[in-house]
Amino acid sequence: MRKKIVAANWKMNLLQHEAATFMTSLSESSLSSSTGPDVVVFPPSIYIENLITLNTADVRFGAQNAYFKESGAYTGEISFGQLKSIGCSVILVGHSERRTEFSESPSVIKKKIDAALGNDFDCILCIGESLSIREMGAHLEFLKNQLLESIEHLNENQVAKISIAYEPIWAIGTGLTATVHQVNEVHDFLRSTLIDKFPEAGNNVRILYGGSCNEENANELFACLNVDGGLIGGASLDVNKFLKIIHAANEVSRIEH
Ligand code: PEP
Numbered sequence: 001m002r003k004k005i006v007a008a009n010w011k012m013n014l015l016q017h018e019a020a021t022f023m024t025s026l027s028e029s030s031l032s033s034s035t036g037p038d039v040v041v042f043p044p045s046i047y048i049e050n051l052i053t054l055n056t057a058d059v060r061f062g063a064q065n066a067y068f069k070e071s072g073a074y075t076g077e078i079s080f081g082q083l084k085s086i087g088c089s090v091i092l093v094g095h096s097e098r099r100t101e102f103s104e105s106p107s108v109i110k111k112k113i114d115a116a117l118g119n120d121f122d123c124i125l126c127i128g129e130s131l132s133i134r135e136m137g138a139h140l141e142f143l144k145n146q147l148l149e150s151i152e153h154l155n156e157n158q159v160a161k162i163s164i165a166y167e168p169i170w171a172i173g174t175g176l177t178a179t180v181h182q183v184n185e186v187h188d189f190l191r192s193t194l195i196d197k198f199p200e201a202g203n204n205v206r207i208l209y210g211g212s213c214n215e216e217n218a219n220e221l222f223a224c225l226n227v228d229g230g231l232i233g234g235a236s237l238d239v240n241k242f243l244k245i246i247h248a249a250n251e252v253s254r255i256e257h
Contacts, residue, residue, distance in 0.1 A: 001256060002206050004037035004222065004249040005163060005229035007124060008236030009064065009092065009210075012044060019047045020054055025239040027056040034058075037229055037249040040090050040124075041236075045078055049086040062090030062124070065098060068108070068115035080119035091116045092231075094150060095126045096169045106149045113150055117158050124163045124208065124231065125150055131170035139168075140189050147193060156201045163206040164190060165231040171211025173233055180220055183209055187226035215244035222252040 014022065023041075031039055042062045043051055052061055067077035080091070093112045098104045109125075116123045127146040129139040143166070151159055166186050171178050178186075187207050194202035209221050210231030221227055229249055235241045 001253075002204060002228045003033075004253055005040060005124075005206055005208055006037045006242075006246045006249050007040040007042060007062070007165075007208065007229070007231045008242055009042045009095070009231055009233050010044065010237060011064070011097070011233060013237055014043070014047075016047060016050070019043055019051060022237075022239045023051045023054045026059060026243070027054065029057065029243055031057045031059060031246065035250070037246060037253065039246060042090075042092050045083070045088075048083070048088050052087045060090055061088050062092060062122075063088050064092050064095070066091055066112065066115070068111040070115075080115050080121060084119055084121070089120070090122045090124070093123050093125050094146075096128055096167060096172060106146075109150050110153070113154075113162070117154070117161055120161075122161050122163070124165050126165045126167050126210065126231070128167040128169050128172070128211070134168065134170065139186070143186060143190065144193050147190065148197065152197065156198050159194075159198050159205060160201045163208060163228070164194075165208040165210045166190060167210035167231065173212070175212050177212045177214075177217050177221070178209070180224060183221060183227060184224050187224060191226045213245070215241045215248070218245045218248035219252065222249050223255075 039059045040062050042064045045063050048061050063083050066080050066083055067074055094109045113123055127143055129142045133139050133142050168178050190207050194205050206228035207226055208229045208231045209227050213230040213232050214235040
């Protein structure tokens with residue numbers, strides 16, 4: 001049985017005091033990854049160190065971005081080594097906002113994955129199709145390519161450090177959630193693609209759903225066979241909503257056991 005992950009992607013939201021208040025409330029909620037899902041928070045990187053200090057909950061902190069070079073003249077960038085030195089050990093790679101707003105190419109994404117693994121980070125690799133690709137009925141083919149172009153070169157041990165987040169672009173921040181039917185189709189397809197390519201690790205790679213997942217729909221999404229949790233944007237900014245989503249993952253896991 002794969003353990004679920006509930007991850008908060010705050011993007012470029014919340015001021016420092018708001019982030020601190022969130023963390024204090026989360027810390028009071030007695031989360032435990034031994035009984036509940038793994039919880040990861042991806043705040044803006046400038047807050048990570050402070051949040052680690054404030055945190056008493058069973059939560060890991062990840063960065064929304066890092067550069068693949070070790071050090072040097074890369075103004076404005078943060079390296080994996082620097083993130084590691086403040087206690088950060090998870091990275092989000094390939095988010096559609098980075099692919100589109102910051103022109104991140106497949107080759108950059110691949111380099112980031114390699115740098116992450118070289119620094120012993122766990123990765124959440126985001127993939128997802130646009131509405132036009134879905135309307136053409138080409139989404140499965142597209143997703144297979146997007147997945148394999150980033151991880152095909154890895155070995156079984158390396159791929160075990162990766163989780164996938166399926167995030168249809170048309171569902172991100174739009175309030176439009178993929179239907180259970182659409183989610184099942186894609187997640188089952190990604191699972192068999194992973195097993196074909198990685199016969200040992202493929203069944204253990206966790207596949208999260210992201211795209212307007214919230215406290216109201218988390219339960220039915222997390223109950224899908226190959227949905228191993230969620231990457232949550234908007235609904236993760238409110239600690240009560242986020243806790244309800246964690247609770248939904250917990251409930252579904254209890255029923256599955
Ligand atoms: C995201 O950007 O990763 C995301 C899932 O956002 P939202 O939940 O707001 O759709």
